[in-house]
Amino acid sequence: MIALVDGNNFYVSCERAFDPRLAGRPVGVLSNNDGCVVARSQELKALGVAMGAPLHLLPPDVRRQAVLLSSNYALYGDMSRRVNQVLAEFSPDVEPYSIDESFVGFDGFPEEGLEARCRALRETVGRWTGIPVGVGLAPTRVLAKLANRLAKREPAFEGVCRLDADDEATRRALTACPVEDLWGVARRSAERLALMGITTAWELREADPRWVRSRFSVVMERLVWELRGRSAIVLEDMSEPRRRLLVSRSFGRLTGERQELEAAVRQHAARAGEKLRRQGSLARAVQVFVRTHPFLAGEPQYRNAALVALPGPSADSRELLAAASRALEAIFLEGYRYQKCGVMLLDLTDAEGTQPSLLETPDDDARRARSQQLMATLDRLNREMGRDTVRFGLPRQGNAWALRCERRTPRYTTRWGELMRVKTG
Amino acid sequence: MSLSHRTRIRIVGRAASEGVGPPRPLMGCRVRAGFPSPADDHLDAEIDLHAHVVKRPAATYFVRAEGDSMLGDGIHHGDLLVVDRSLEPLPGRVIVIALEGEPTVKRLEQRGAAVWLVASNPRFAPIPLAGRECEVWGVVTHVVHDLLGRAP
Numbered sequence: 348m349i350a351l352v353d354g355n356n357f358y359v360s361c362e363r364a365f366d367p368r369l370a371g372r373p374v375g376v377l378s379n380n381d382g383c384v385v386a387r388s389q390e391l392k393a394l395g396v397a398m399g400a401p402l403h404l405l406p407p408d409v410r411r412q413a414v415l416l417s418s419n420y421a422l423y424g425d426m427s428r429r430v431n432q433v434l435a436e437f438s439p440d441v442e443p444y445s446i447d448e449s450f451v452g453f454d455g456f457p458e459e460g461l462e463a464r465c466r467a468l469r470e471t472v473g474r475w476t477g478i479p480v481g482v483g484l485a486p487t488r489v490l491a492k493l494a495n496r497l498a499k500r501e502p503a504f505e506g507v508c509r510l511d512a513d514d515e516a517t518r519r520a521l522t523a524c525p526v527e528d529l530w531g532v533a534r535r536s537a538e539r540l541a542l543m544g545i546t547t548a549w550e551l552r553e554a555d556p557r558w559v560r561s562r563f564s565v566v567m568e569r570l571v572w573e574l575r576g577r578s579a580i581v582l583e584d585m586s587e588p589r590r591r592l593l594v595s596r597s598f599g600r601l602t603g604e605r606q607e608l609e610a611a612v613r614q615h616a617a618r619a620g621e622k623l624r625r626q627g628s629l630a631r632a633v634q635v636f637v638r639t640h641p642f643l644a645g646e647p648q649y650r651n652a653a654l655v656a657l658p659g660p661s662a663d664s665r666e667l668l669a670a671a672s673r674a675l676e677a678i679f680l681e682g683y684r685y686q687k688c689g690v691m692l693l694d695l696t697d698a699e700g701t702q703p704s705l706l707e708t709p710d711d712d713a714r715r716a717r718s719q720q721l722m723a724t725l726d727r728l729n730r731e732m733g734r735d736t737v738r739f740g741l742p743r744q745g746n747a748w749a750l751r752c753e754r755r756t757p758r759y760t761t762r763w764g765e766l767m768r769v770k771t772g
Numbered sequence: 773m774s775l776s777h778r779t780r781i782r783i784v785g786r787a788a789s790e791g792v793g794p795p796r797p798l799m800g801c802r803v804r805a806g807f808p809s810p811a812d813d814h815l816d817a818e819i820d821l822h823a824h825v826v827k828r829p830a831a832t833y834f835v836r837a838e839g840d841s842m843l844g845d846g847i848h849h850g851d852l853l854v855v856d857r858s859l860e861p862l863p864g865r866v867i868v869i870a871l872e873g874e875p876t877v878k879r880l881e882q883r884g885a886a887v888w889l890v891a892s893n894p895r896f897a898p899i900p901l902a903g904r905e906c907e908v909w910g911v912v913t914h915v916v917h918d919l920l921g922r923a924p
Contacts, residue, residue: 358852367870367873367874367875367909368873368874370873399822429829429830429831430830430887432829433830433831436830471858474831474857474858475828475830475857475858476830476831476857477909631850730873760833
């Protein structure tokens with residue numbers, strides 16, 4: 348069995364963990380140039396504020412009621428790390444999937460106690476970090492993702508929902524789930540599936556896997572197996588590319604060499620940058636994670652992740668690499684043999700229609716144009732002459748990482764100097 | 773009773789023991805002039821104050837106290853408090869609690885059926901919890917007080 352654990356309205360929950368006055372109020376977190384809303388509390392959603400809504404288009408009465416904060420990535424990254432540390436108390440097999448989602452594998456645990464274990468896990472994360480999470484428990488990742496959504500949507504589950512492979516409750520859940528709501532099914536594929544009479548997750552589960560493979564793809568076939576309760580997908584199959592991009596790989600052999608990790612992280616970041624540009628997106632932050640082999644007895648264990656916000660939404664590999672290297676520097680420890688590292692690009696936005704910050708100058712425009720040209724040339728060379736024809740060396744040092752955020756809360760857990768001000772009286 | 777002089781807290785830093793440098797030996801003799809020091813044979817591995825104070829890194833937070841209502845517990849204005857959110861708020865423990873949205877530091881006390889927040893400075897009256905909106909944030913485990921008068 349595997350569980351998908353995710354934080355409810357994660358950025359907002361991080362803010363609330365340190366400011367009790369935000370409880371019950373409509374709270375929104377803005378992108379790093381304060382251009383648009385990237386996270387919403389339940390109360391803000393109820394006011395009709397859409398994900399990605401531009402700040403200047405919010406109605407005045409919404410702006411009056413709502414607490415709108417700049418993104419505080421230092422805080423979110425640290426709280427994400429803490430949540431994963433708590434999860435590791437419940438199973439050695441924790442796989443972060445994004446800043447607010449992780450898979451927790453329970454292979455080898457007795458099946459019957461797992462739901463209680465997940466309830467204890469949820470309660471412990473809530474108490475130790477203040478972050479409310481939902482847990483979906485199932486035999487496969489795709490079912491776990493669906494179970495997680497049910498756990499959040501139906502209050503009766505109290506945050507934990509279990510779906511077994513062959514079960515009446517699972518059949519009902521799959522029948523009620525439109526196929527386009529499934530993890531990994533793009534809208535175009537859903538339309539094609541509908542033409543062939545497959546509109547629900549249950550109908551996809553009942554389809555012939557070989558037929559699905561011949562008409563669609565290997566990934567779609569794996570989805571059928573997953574819905575039937577047989578593990579078939581790898582995380583990279585499922586990296587919802589409009590929201591985030593994950594590039595990670597296990598090392599061929601365990602390594603404790605700093606240079607090897609640096610090289611791997613650079614390579615992953617460059618690869619993520621290519622993917623990002625191919626789909627016409629920009630990223631707002633870069634997360635790097637490392638971990639040792641969780642199942643080697645006697646081996647000292649270490650896992651960590653760090654998150655670095657970019658100066659602005661960017662698809663420039665130089666900025667992505669510099670951020671990734673900086674993140675690795677913050678978490679690399681000597682004395683461990685690492686099994687895996689990865690780079691995740693977060694909070695993606697479309698390159699078209701991205702609003703430049705008010706503080707930008709014509710120089711920034713020119714720099715952006717040069718950057719786009721350089722990256723396009725780079726991608727073309729690597730496409731036409733083979734991958735890694737042009738690679739990046741060490742990123743430049745001394746980059747200015749100062750962000751333009753006027754409404755950022757203090758970085759409560761990572762800076763000595765950023766004190767929470769509490770009014771007297 | 774004035775609530776404005778409650779001992780308050782502000783949060784100042786994370787407490788994770790990962791990422792700290794190599795363990796530092798306490799008074800290890802490294803000079804290699806003449807005979808090796810016989811004391812080296814008794815060199816213990818490490819004295820790590822952080823590990824001593826922070827038992828559960830994922831659940832431990834550093835916060836700053838403001839005010840003087842907890843002087844009796846050795847908590848001065850400006851002191852650094854180590855707060856462990858994984859611990860039970862048992863009667864008798866000093867806790868951080870959000871009282872009507874305002875984080876404050878007090879000792880939890882049970883008197884009969886009622887629960888009170890008690891200051892350790894006689895100038896401050898106990899606060900009954902009954903009928904108030906409150907949520908325990910964590911349990912204070914240590915106080916760091918700088919004797920040189922700087923903020924620790």
